[in-house]
Amino acid sequence: MKDKLILIKIVHTMIWLFFNLVIFYMLYAVIADKLDKWLWIGYGLIIMEGIILVAFKFFCPLTILARKYSNSTKDNFDIYLPNWLAKYTKLIYSGIVAIILLITIYRLLD
Secondary structure, eight states: OHHHHHHHHHHHHHHHHHHHHHHHHHHHHHHTTOOOHHHHHHHHHHHHHHHHHHHTTTSOHHHHHHHTTOOOOSTTTTSSSOHHHHHHHHHHHHHHHHHHHHHHHHHHHO
16 A cells, blocks of 8 residues: 555656646746747646646545545645645646746737
């Protein structure tokens, strides 16, 4: 049972790292005025992630799966992140994506 939770935590952390790369590339792209296909692919990935979160009542499906193997009340029970970051990840990255969207709109209207 513990092995399954460890595997979920590894996969969840890798997905989190992937989305960090996506989001920070998007931020770079809009700041550098490089509105290329990768920016739009990034938007597609972010929209896909948003749809998944809405479908699962704003919980990552991996969090729901990990709950079967842990009764921890910590925010980072399902991912290898500091507890404070796991707690505020959605808020932090939603804010960054909102900034990216605003800069994108500015660039498109410029």
